[in-house]
Amino acid sequence: MSWLRALRETARSGLTVERRRLAPVIAARAALGLALVVGFSLAVFGPAVAAASAFGAFQAAIATFQRSWRPRPTLALASGASLAVSTFLGYLTVSHDALFLALLLLWTFLSGLAWAAGPTVGIIASSNVAIMLVTVTLPTSVATAAGHAVMIFAGGVVQAALVVLLPVRPWGAQRDALADALAAEADYARRLRHDPVAPFDPVPLMTARSAAAVTPGQARRRPSELHGARGLAERIRPVLASLADPAVGVPEDGPARARVRELLASAASVLDAAAHAIRHGEPVTLPPPAVAALRTPDTGAILHGPSRRAALRLVALLGDVVETAEPRTETSGRGATARELPGHGATARERPTLVRLTPIVVAKARAELRRDSPILRHAIRVSAVTAAGYLLGAVLPFGHGYWAPMTSVMVMRPDFSQTYARSVARFGGTLVGVALATAVVQSAHPDLYLSAGLAVLCAFAMYLLMRTGYAAGQVFVAAYVVFLLGMEGVGVTQTVRDRVMLTLIGGLLAMLAYALYPAWETPLLRGRLADWLASVGRYAAAVTARYADPAGPGSPDVREALLNTRAARVAWQEAVERATHEPVRHRGLSHAATEQADHALAEFGRVAMLMEAHLPERGAEPVSAAATLAESLRRATERGAKDVRERKAPGWDDLRETLDAWSDDPPDHFLLHKGAVLLLEALDEVTTALTDSTRARAR
Structure with a gap:
């Protein structure tokens, strides 16, 4: 973007008056x-x-x-x-x-x-x-x-x-954050009805997670309906994706697909009802058609295998969301106390007091005392x-x-x-x-x-x-x-x-x-992309490793890797947004390459999420081949991230060799081999994006 255009765009942005809800x-x-x-x-x-x-x-x-x-x-x-x-x-x-x-x-x-x-x-x-x-x-x-x-x-x-x-509306910001997360899940469910591989923006879930951290004083006063629902929303997202995706679910046409679309529409209605209840502190009012669709016994006859398990899991999670979203004082009409709410037993995320925050702020400021810090x-x-x-x-x-x-x-x-x-x-x-x-x-x-x-x-x-x-x-x-x-x-x-x-x-x-004395974001885009690639690779490796060592769906290492991946993805998206308005020509990463690489890594993360949705239960039979796949994923993405930073075309030889070795004897699991193939295809798309960008720059 030229300086003249950048000045014109920023001036228009600065003088814009947005329509917002006033308070x-x-x-x-x-x-x-x-x-x-x-x-x-x-x-x-x-x-x-x-x-x-x-x-x-x-x-x-x-x-x-x-x-x-x-x-x-x-x-x-x-x-x-x-x-x-x-x-x-x-x-x-x-x-x-x-x-x-x-x-x-x-x-x-x-x-x-x-x-x-x-x-x-x-x-x-x-x-x-x-x-x-x-x-x-x-x-x-x-x-x-x-x-x-x-x-x-x-x-x-x-x-x-x-x-x-x-x-004025106590806990309003926290209510809005949690309600927005549930509403985003509802919108995702509706989009999956028409696009089984629709993308999902994790920002609402990240915002809700940030809002869930409370000081000790807040923890004693927080309304009961703000407990637990965020964690349930996190667990619903991969189940929705797994139910909709033809790669692990049902064919794109036929009665099973029609049933999946009906379940997704009903899930969206239930999530919207829960979001409305939490936002306004009211009882949950469920639409009867959605309840009837979720309770019908026909699901077991129409859906089979992984899709049936995903449907049953979805119904159970939606029930937990509705129960959690009900406002309670001390007890509910059914006699359930706040301590019995889903997720209440988990340790609340703690926000430090101002006194304890001071050394944290000092440490963050000291960490910025480096030459490349914006x-x-x-x-x-x-x-x-x-x-x-x-x-x-x-x-x-x-x-x-x-x-x-x-x-x-x-x-x-x-x-x-x-x-x-x-x-x-x-x-x-x-x-x-x-x-x-x-x-x-x-x-x-x-x-x-x-x-x-x-x-x-x-x-x-x-x-x-x-x-x-x-x-x-x-x-x-x-x-x-x-x-x-x-x-x-x-x-x-x-x-x-x-x-x-x-x-x-x-x-x-x-x-x-x-x-x-600028701090342009444009030259740093490759570094941001490399950070996202490395983090999403660690997430996929952590998920895959759990097939070799089953620890149940709530594996803390998988959860930590997922949170790191989301943070890296948001940092990349914010960097792209800032770079879009800068009067700086791209240095090795064109606009087209940015979009293609973004799509490829989002798809890589989506496939890893599908694999997470079907993690084996604790004590299940291990899949020994998964350990090899996890290690090759980790090595390949770490080396690929290093290549991206050094402006080289990344290769994925470790992962490709693992898949070639499985050509005659694939692992005995309905998803592991298929998931590995999809992961490699997404990484190849990253290479294509960066290679095309380098060639365009050379011309």
């Missing part, structure tokens, strides 16, 4: 917290303290809107406390230019590294730096600065208290740009020079498309927001309390629209800051000129920094 009640609660803090501060301390405390409450509320599975009060308190510390340290050094610049460099560099712990931590850390640049200009003494820091933290406390006192490059970029913007703001003939570095630190992200899109959106939103605020001020001439009320109103609009796009939110953020600082009598015309020009400078600095 006015949650936005009103956040605005209420801000209004309480501002009103109390104005009445008791005056406009300067009110402005500082308002930033604390404003940022704490934004933290509660982040996509995080931690309790919302915890996020609000963490945001308020960290911003209070940043503000106080900033004021202690702001009178000494060199010392403050050193603190700004250090603080911004650390905020850049914080992205290693995830976007929530990164956003809070970046916002702390941006708001610190504003709040350090408000106090006039160390004692006043300490008071401002206390009020900033108080703003976080108020927002946390309101979340506790005025709960997080380290982001930290270097953002700290250098923020310092340059601060110095430029001090030299240029404008007031409020902090707007340039504040803009830079708020728009910069570790990847190209977000940085450029947010830069355009920030400038456009600021231009519109400042113009609107100026028009209101010049026409209404609001006094102190009316300015505060308008600021709260703008904050409400920002909370309401923040998920519809960055540009929409920035319109009201800019107006919010104008009204808030206007409480101290800042000139409006000066505000317009300063804000617009310095926002433009800050955005241009951010864009220029990424162009000069």
Whole structure:
């Protein structure tokens, strides 16, 4: 993609306003917290303290809107406390230019590294730096600065208290994640009716798994219907694929195929009903036709062998899903306690508390201190740009020079498309927001309390629209800051000129920094593909090894390998998405090769999943040939991954030799030999994709 096209695409993306379901009640609660803090501060301390405390409450509320599975009060308190510390340290050094610049460099560099712990931590850390640049200009003494820091933290406390006192749909994010996973399974079942080898995106299951991790406090309060259903959804997916696939199931035509389609449609209806019940905390209402289709005794007469076992397994798992999805208090109408729910006996995934999280974040940040890390490059970029913007703001003939570095630190992200899109959106939103605020001020001439009320109103609009796009939110953020600082009598015309020009400078600095010191994803695509190949090879090898050493369907090594494969696949898909928008020509991996290799490895993983669906029970007769196949799969994919990284065409000689040795005496198992052939065909498609890409590049 050319630079011109990349700029056009990112600009369009940044200015796009998406249609999203709004949450006015949650936005009103956040605005209420801000209004309480501002009103109390104005009445008791005056406009300067009110402005500082308002930033604390404003940022704490934004933290509660982040996509995080931690309790919302915890996020609000963490945001308020960290911003209070940043503000106080900033004021202690702001009178000494060199010392403050050193603190700004250090603080911004650390905020850049914080992205290693995830976007929530990164956003809070970046916002702390941006708001610190504003709040350090408000106090006039160390004692006043300490008071401002206390009020900033108080703003976080108020927002946390309101979340506790005025709960809105508790556990809503976790409910949605689990319901989305079940709904994705339902959609998969419907697609399998028409396409027996349809692909499945594991992201909903991964999101649900992340949402299932709870802190000790959450574990004591989690609703019973959020136990167990995710694990059942994980086990249903391979059963659905096994039932539908002609390679291990039934022919593509005939009465057996019609029965399979009927079972898949019924399974989709049941899964949708369970998803709806979990999402809304209601009893499960099953459609009678689906229940009748699943209970009919004709299944045993029509289906035979592996397909019959898959059908019976599917019916049993769906029954467990329905039972788990039923909301319970202490006991159900049938007398079953929450402890008897499927999956309840399993150890809950534990999420560390904030105290225990600190060394984990430090370890992740230290792991990024390497030359090839995009997080380290982001930290270097953002700290250098923020310092340059601060110095430029001090030299240029404008007031409020902090707007340039504040803009830079708020728009910069570790990847190209977000940085450029947010830069355009920030400038456009600021231009519109400042113009609107100026028009209101010049026409209404609001006094102190009316300015505060308008600021709260703008904050409400920002909370309401923040998920519809960055540009929409920035319109009201800019107006919010104008009204808030206007409480101290800042000139409006000066505000317009300063804000617009310095926002433009800050955005241009951010864009220029990424162009000069980029962290392109395009050259790393082969490495991401190699990681996925190696991980999916280990998964297939772990599954195959269980045929030689039966340990039952719940083998922990198979489960761990599957999770690693999903993580590698998502990392590959995210890398491809980022590379699509980069102004960089491909280096050995064309768009066509990317799509073909993606399809081939997805098919390889699907075949391994089918083999997992038919793992022998513990104590079953071992298949000795499976050990040889597992070892050849492991060697072949590890060597193939190494070849992909080195830009060579991978070969699969180990696996091919194993299959050739079976030509006269294949293993006595209905799936093992067939599965091995399908795995080799998928790997050959990977080789074809990479070979064609290399030839196209040579031409």
